[in-house]
Amino acid sequence: MPNDVLILDGQSLTVADVYTVAYGRRPVQISEEAIVRVKASRDLIFELAEQDVPVYGLNRGVGWNKDRVIDKAFFERFNRNLILSHSAGVGAEAAEEEVRAVMLVRLNALLLGCTGVQLAIVQRYVDFLNLEIHPMLPLKGSVGAADITILSHIGLSFIGEGEVVMNGERLPTEAAMNKAGLKPLVLGPKDGLAIVSSNALSAGTGALVLHECEEILELADIVYALSLEALRGNVSPLDEAVHRVRPYKGQLKSVAHVRDILKQSYLWNSNLVDSLQDPLSFRGACQIHGAAYDALQYTREQLHIHLNSSDDNPCVLLEEKRILSCANFESVSWTLGFEMLGSALHHVSKSACYRTIKLGTPSFTGLSRFLTANEEYSIGYCTVQKTITALDAEIRHLSNPASADYFSLAGDLEDHAANSPYVVAKTRDIIDRLYYIIGIEALHAVQAIDLRKDLTQGLGTKAAYESIRSAVPFLGEDRNLSIDIEQAYQLLKSGQFLAKVRASLIN
Known part of the structure; x- marks a missing residue:
């Protein structure tokens, strides 16, 4: 991970940047130009407050309380109450990496x-x-019309309330601030709304999901190539000329990748x-993976x-x-993208399942039933077909749209939402199950390659084979396959498998 400082200006944050700050603990710094903008914007807020111009969240309430006047003397109390009253999240808490992504995304937008x-x-x-102080952040409870x-x-943490994780220890925010030499913030006009009114939860975690x-799509290409070798498959569908006459970008990307691997x-050898x-x-x-790309x-x-x-x-x-009052918190554009992505990943999953089933079928491979090493004394990969199809059924249901399931809230003022955090979370859950499915396909592929014996593998497939076999040995006799599946899953998720195959394509 890079340890160079990320300079934030509100206009050039990338998905890769979010990943390096979240997982690499990359430090951040604000550009001088952005600091000037933030100060000037603050000055304008006070200027408008002095003129008593009605402004939502400044000198007027929020939500259904938009008609309530907020007196200057009540600014601090109102903004503190806004933070307390809107703290309504429930359920499992975000990982530290997710919290970092959320804070980074909100910070970058504030700099505009x-x-x-x-x-x-x-x-x-x-x-x-930079001090790695991470507020405890529940993940459920936002409808996606800003993750308030x-x-x-x-x-809560900014004003000294709630709990945080610091140096791996969960402790009251006030104690963490004392250790870090920080003091709770005193909120002024519009500060509370600035903290809560954003889609940073869904956008921050979404950036991590896209990474x-x-x-996972790169892994799907690699394991497909491995399965093609295991099948003794026909490579005419990989001919570049075939894809030039149907030049979808994702399809071209996938086939180029698979050809490199093979x-x-x-x-x-055409014979x-x-x-x-x-x-x-x-x-x-490659067409299926290409659609997902x-x-x-x-x-x-x-x-x-959005970022x-x-x-x-x-x-x-x-x-x-x-x-001006507006609806720029509407996240439906990129939320629909995540829903489309979920559907595309289900096609990837279903195809991987079918390839796996066919690798265990002698009429397709010419090998033993369920790739057993001894058809008389062992069962082989028979029951694993139930595992992958059960996982695929979960992916199928996780890919169902959810962005349209909203209520009209806040006195019928807030009658649209996109459920963005849930849509993003579902996409991550799909990917997690895909690691298992692709891992199981890989186990079948290397087993079939071993049964064929003495194949000349591709540069990438050889590296993939060796990586799998370093974690899971040949299935010579029946054993607890849950252990093998978990080993394959952990290997794919760790990045070691991908790194080894990538390195083989460079050398």
């Missing part, structure tokens, strides 16, 4: 100067990230073709816009000296 927040709050995000019920828990999705493989046409789970894998690219582009734009309501227009 569209919020009017005091500089001390902006600096507190920086302090928490969840982000309020970060606000993981890129890797360089020097015995499959390219070894056993089948004129393989099943579509083999023949069309395309969905990923669309979603990444949409989320990248570097304002989702504040009201929105401070600094140059025009105006502050």
Whole structure:
């Protein structure tokens, strides 16, 4: 992981940056230009407050209470109450990496100067990230029309309430602040709303999911290539000319990757073709994976816009000296991208399951039933078919749309939402199950390759084979397969398998 400081300006944050700050604990710093914008925006807030211009969340209430006047003397109390009353998240708490992603995404948007927040709050995000102070953040309770019920828990920590994790220890925020030499913040006009009114939970965790999705698709390509060798499959569907006449970007990316993985493989010897046409789970894998790559690219582009734009309501227009009510917190554009991605990943899952089943079927492979080493004395991979199909059924249901399941809330003022945090969480759950499914496919592929004996493998498939076999030995006789499956899953998730195959393609 890079340890260089990430300079934030509100306009150039990437999905990769979010990952390095979250998992690599990369330190952050605010650009000088962004500091100037934040200060100028704050000055404008006070100017409007002095003029008593009605501003949502500034001198007027929020939600259904938008008609209630907030007197200057009540600014601190109102903003503190806003944080406390909106802290309504429940359920499992976010991992430290997720909390870091959420704080980073909110910090970056604040630097656009569209919020009017005091500089001390902006600096507190920086302090928490660099000092590795991570608020306890429940993950459930946001409908995605700004993640106010969840982000309020970060606000709790800023004012010295709640709990945080610091140096691996869970402790009261006040104790952590004392250790770090920090003091609780005193909130002023619009500060509470600036902290809570954002989609940073769904966008931050979404960025991490997209990083993981890129890797799972790369793994799917690798294991498919391994299965093709195991099948003695027909490589004519990988011919570059076939794909040039149907040039979807994702499809071209997948087939180029698979061809690289299979360089020097015995499959390219044309006299070894056993089948004129393989099943579509083999023949069309690059088209299927390509569709998922395309969905990923669309979603990444949409989320990248969000990461570097304002989702504040009201929105401070600094140059025009105006502050306007708006709905920029609407996240439906990139939320729909995640739903599309979930559907695409289910196609990847289903195809992997079919390839796995066919690798255990003698009429397709010419090998033993369920790839057993001894058909008379052992059962082999028979029952694992139930495992993968059960996991695929879960993926199928996780891929169902959820963005349209919303209620009209807050006195019928808030009658649209996108359930963005839940949609993102479902996508991550899909990917987690895919690690198992692809891992099981890989176990079948290397078993079939061992049964064939003395194959000349591709540069990438040989590295993939060796990596799997370093974790899971040949299935010579029946044993507890749950252990093997877990080993394969952990190997794929660790990044070691992917790193080894990538290295083989460079050398």
